[in-house]
Every structure is written in structure tokens, then in C-alpha cells.
Amino acid sequence: xxxxxxxxxxxxxxxxxxxxxxxxxxxxxxxxxxxxxxxxxxxxxxxxxxxxxxxxxxxxxxxxxxxxxxxxxxxxxxxxxxxxxxxxxxxxxxxxxxxxxxxxxxxxxxxxxxxxxxxxxxx
Amino acid sequence: xxxxxxxxxxxxxxxxxxxxxxxxxxxxxxxxxxxxxxxxxxxxxxxxxxxxxxxxxxxxxxxxxxxxxxxxxxxxxxxxxxxxxxxxxxxxxxxxxxxxxxxxxxxxxxxxxxxxxxxxxxxxxxxxxxxxxxxxxxxxxxxxxxxxxxxxxxxxxxxxxxxxxxxxxxxxxxxxxxxxxxxxxxxxxxxxxxxxxxxxxxxxxxxxxxxxxxxxxxxxxxxxxxxxxxxxxxxxxxxxxxxxxxxxxxxxxxxxxxxxxxxxxxxxxxxxxxxxxxxxxxxxxxxxxxxxxxxxxxxxxxxxxxxxxxxxxxxxxxxxxxxxxxxxxxxxxxxxxxx
Numbered sequence: 455x456x457x458x459x460x461x462x463x464x465x466x467x468x469x470x471x472x473x474x475x476x477x478x479x480x481x482x483x484x485x486x487x488x489x490x491x492x493x494x495x496x497x498x499x500x501x502x503x504x505x506x507x508x509x510x511x512x513x514x515x516x517x518x519x520x521x522x523x524x525x526x527x528x529x530x531x532x533x534x535x536x537x538x539x540x541x542x543x544x545x546x547x548x549x550x551x552x553x554x555x556x557x558x559x560x561x562x563x564x565x566x567x568x569x570x571x572x573x574x575x576x577x
Numbered sequence: 578x579x580x581x582x583x584x585x586x587x588x589x590x591x592x593x594x595x596x597x598x599x600x601x602x603x604x605x606x607x608x609x610x611x612x613x614x615x616x617x618x619x620x621x622x623x624x625x626x627x628x629x630x631x632x633x634x635x636x637x638x639x640x641x642x643x644x645x646x647x648x649x650x651x652x653x654x655x656x657x658x659x660x661x662x663x664x665x666x667x668x669x670x671x672x673x674x675x676x677x678x679x680x681x682x683x684x685x686x687x688x689x690x691x692x693x694x695x696x697x698x699x700x701x702x703x704x705x706x707x708x709x710x711x712x713x714x715x716x717x718x719x720x721x722x723x724x725x726x727x728x729x730x731x732x733x734x735x736x737x738x739x740x741x742x743x744x745x746x747x748x749x750x751x752x753x754x755x756x757x758x759x760x761x762x763x764x765x766x767x768x769x770x771x772x773x774x775x776x777x778x779x780x781x782x783x784x785x786x787x788x789x790x791x792x793x794x795x796x797x798x799x800x801x802x803x804x805x806x807x808x809x810x811x812x813x814x815x816x817x818x819x820x821x822x823x824x825x826x827x828x829x830x831x832x833x834x835x836x837x838x839x840x841x842x843x844x845x846x847x848x849x850x851x852x853x854x855x856x857x858x859x860x861x862x863x864x865x866x867x868x869x870x871x872x873x874x875x876x877x878x879x880x881x882x883x884x885x886x887x888x889x890x891x892x893x894x895x896x897x898x899x900x901x902x903x904x905x906x907x908x909x910x911x912x913x914x915x916x
Contacts, residue, residue: 466672470665477661483824484655487831495831499824506817513813 457520460530461574468537468567469512474544475560476505482553494550501557508564515572529570536567631700638698640839646694647838653830654842656823656849659689664816667856668809676805676861678869687853692846701846794875808860819855823848 455463479502486494520526543560547553646652663682670681826841826848833841 466668469668473665473668477658477665480661480824481658484827487655487828488653490831492831495828499828502824503821506821510814510817513810 457522457526457530458517460527460534461517461520461571464530464533464537465512465515465517465571468540468564468571469509471537471541471544472505472509472512472564474541475547475564476502476509478544478547479505479553479557482547482550485550489550491550494554498550498553498557501553501561504557504561505564508561508568511568512571515568515575517571517575520574526574529574533567533570536563540564540567635698635700639696639700642696642698643694643839643842644835646696647833647835652694653833654838654845655693655827655830656845657689657691657693659686659691660823660849660852662686663690663853663856664820667816667859671809671861676802678862680857680862682856687856690849690853692842692849694842699846701850790871790875790878794871798872805861812859812861816852816855819848819852823852 479498483495483498483502486492486498540560540563543556543563547556663686666686667681671677823845826844829841829844
């Protein structure tokens with residue numbers, strides 16, 4: 455698989471990982487609603503909005519022809535590890551408290567992947 | 578069967594000729610189609626006049642049920658996890674199989690995205706689907722009427738003028754995208770000219786259509802793939818916006834009371850429907866259809882059986898024209914004879 459295909463696959467997997475995290479956060483947002491806790495609900499909703507923005511950012515990154523260089527391959531390997539970790543994060547959000555504590559870290563992890571992917575995209 | 582042997586016809590024979598010619602005309606069904614169209618209109622109108630009664634009854638039933646439920650369990654309105662899963666499935670299925678003419682999501686998956694609690698009676702579901710059916714029927718009837726009125730060379734010429742322009746634009750766009758991807762571009766195809774659109778009227782142009790369709794099939798297919806991929810990415814923002822609206826409606830439930838329960842529930846229900854519809858309306862399916870229908874057209878023009886049918890059609894058209902000319906001559910001859 456060449457660098458462009460690997461990057462496209464990585465982009466797709468990152469989008470799916472973000473969606474998994476959004477699903478996990480939404481479950482806890484709904485729990486906050488049922489508990490009548492508007493503060494928690496709003497805090498989780500803010501995190502979901504941030505993840506939605508990241509999802510759209512990722513959709514608009516155009517990964518056309520990437521150079522098949524060792525540097526690009528190394529970056530993609532590193533990002534693959536980060537995307538795999540991001541995918542696991544959704545399983546760790548089981549309570550409203552988890553959602554409130556872990557959302558910021560997830561958003562940060564996602565932002566790093568997007569930034570590096572964008573840097574790979576030819577200008 | 579439209580060929581009637583002509584000698585020196587009497588007025589009775591002329592009537593038979595005119596009747597036979599009428600039977601071959603594309604306009605022969607015009608009256609029946611117009612009657613059908615009016616019938617559909619009347620039926621749909623009658624059905625719609627019954628709707629307010631049904632809506633009032635079903636709304637009362639639904640609201641009672643929702644309020645009784647809330648009073649007993651205090652469960653606030655929400656949407657099921659099925660709504661959260663739709664987007665992941667849609668995205669991963671596109672990645673797996675590319676552009677598709679059919680919906681990536683099944684009816685069961687859409688149904689799994691539901692508002693809870695789900696009342697048994699709902700004025701927005703059930704009978705209103707029949708209204709939609711009636712409207713679809715009405716639209717179909719209008720299409721038939723339009724078809725009977727479209728036997729016109731100027732209209733065909735105009736349509737193919739547009740096709741010519743769009744084919745050139747399409748080729749330029751596809752080549753631009755292929756260049757960006759460092760892939761081989763397509764050579765310029767000989768311009769389509771409007772005359773190919775007159776195939777059914779003038780069989781001799783069939784070859785022009787065949788050549789154009791064969792030359793453009795790969796271009797159209799690649800264009801559909803590229804457009805579907807682009808559309809998937811661009812359309813993501815629409816799905817996000819619809820989901821954000823659904824969340825916003827759902828968040829109102831945090832402070833719901835018996836006084837506004839039905840309103841909050843209804844707003845979530847509307848937002849849920851809009852979210853589901855956004856998936857169903859995804860443009861990626863339209864692009865896949867372009868590819869499939871063009872390939873079907875290509876296969877059709879290359880099918881020797883179709884060619885044979887066109888030959889027969891052309892021969893019949895020529896024979897029909899000759900018979901009409903003969904009939905006209907006979908009328909003139911009769912009138913001139915003063916019989």
C-alpha cells in the first residue's frame with residue numbers, strides 16, 4: 455500500500471474513531487439529561503461539538519498524491535498508533551464523570567492527528 | 578401493420594386509413610392519460626380532505642399516551658443509540674464498496690434510530706405516508722402527460738445541445754481531477770452534436786449515438802466515482818449540522834415538565850426525521866446512478882437486438898409517412914374530382 459492509500463485509510467479510521475467517541479459522549483450526555491443535570495449536559499455537549507468540528511476538519515483535508523518517502527512513511531506509522539489509541543478511548547467512557555474527565559484529552563489527541571495529517575497534504 | 582395497400586380509395590377507405598394512422602401515432606393515448614391524470618388528482622384531493630380528522634384524532638391519542646407515560650416513569654424524551662450508529666455505518670460502508678446506487682443503510686437501521694418513548698399513535702406516521710404515495714402517483718401521472726407532449730424535434734435538439742455542453746464540461750472536470758491525482762487523463766472526445774438526439778426520429782443517426790456513448794462511458798464512470806468521493810466529504814458537514822440540531826432538541830429535555838413534554842418530544846421527533854432524511858438524501862447515491870444508467874445505455878445501444886428494433890421502427894416510420902402522403906394525395910384527388 456503506497457503512502458497516499460495509507461493516509462486515506464488513516465483518515466477514514468480516524469473519522470470512525472471520532473464517531474465512536476462521539477457516540478460514547480452522547481450516551482453520557484443523555485444520562486446527564488435523564489438526571490436533570492444541565493451543567494454536565496452542557497459540558498459534554500461542548501466536547502461533542504468540538505469533536506464534530508474535528509470530524510468536519512478531517513473531511514476537508516485533501517490527501518492527494520503523497521510522496522512515498524521514508525519520512526512520510528514514518529509519520530504515517532506514528533499516526534497509525536495514535537489513531538489506534540483514539541479508537542480505544544471510546545471504551546473507557548462509561549460514566550458521566552468519565553466523559554467530563556477524558557473528553558479534553560480525546561480532543562487533544564484528535565487535534566494532533568489532524569494537524570500532522572494536514573501537514574502531509576501537498577500544498 | 579400500419580401499411581395499408583393503396584389503390585384509389587373511397588371516402589370509407591380513407592376513414593379506415595386515418596384510423597389506422599391514428600393507431601400508430603404517439604398521441605393516441607393522450608386522452609386516456611389526461612383522464613388518468615385528472616382521476617389521480619381527484620383521488621388525492623379526496624384523501625387529503627380526510628387528513629385533518631385523522632391528524633386531530635391521532636395527535637390527541639399520542640399526547641395522552643406520552644403524558645401518561647411521563648407521569649408514571651418520569652423518563653425524559655431522547656433518541657436511541659441507533660441514531661448514533663448511523664453515521665459510522667454509512668462511512669465505513671462507503672469506504673468498503675465505493676459509490677452505490679442503493680442506500681448504505683437498511684430500513685431496520687433507520688428504524689433503530691427512534692425517539693423514546695415511542696407512542697403507538699403518531700399523526701406524523703402511518704396515514705401521511707399514503708399522502709406521499711398519492712403525491713408520487715400524481716407526479717407519475719404528470720410525467721406521463723409531459724411524455725405525450727414531448728414528441729418535438731426542437732425539444733430534443735435543445736436537450737442535446739445541453740448534453741453536448743455538459744459532456745465537454747464533464748470531461749474537463751474529470752481530467753482536472755485525474756491530473757491532481759497524477760493519473761492518466763482522457764483524450765478529448767469528438768463533440769457530441771445535437772443530431773444524435775434525433776435517433777428515434779431518424780435512425781441513420783443511431784451510429785453517432787452509439788459512438789458517443791461508447792467513447793464517454795469510461796469518462797462518465799470515473800467522473801461518478803470522483804464526484805461520489807468528493808460528495809461524501811463535502812456532505813459530512815450537512816450530517817454534522819443535522820446531528821447537532823438533533824442534540825439541541827434533545828438537550829431541551831433536561832428540564833422538561835408535563836407542561837412542555839409533548840412539545841419537546843415532537844421537536845426531537847422532527848429533528849430525528851430530518852437527521853435520517855439527510856442520510857437518505859446523500860448525493861453519493863445520485864452519482865452512482867449516473868454511472869449505472871450510462872452503462873445501461875451503453876449496453877443497450879450495443880445490443881444487436883435493440884439495433885434491430887430501431888431498424889424496424891425506422892422502416893415503420895418510413896412506411897407510415899408514405900401511407901400518410903398517399904392518403905393526402907387521395908383526398909386531394911377526390912376533392913379535385915368533385916365526387
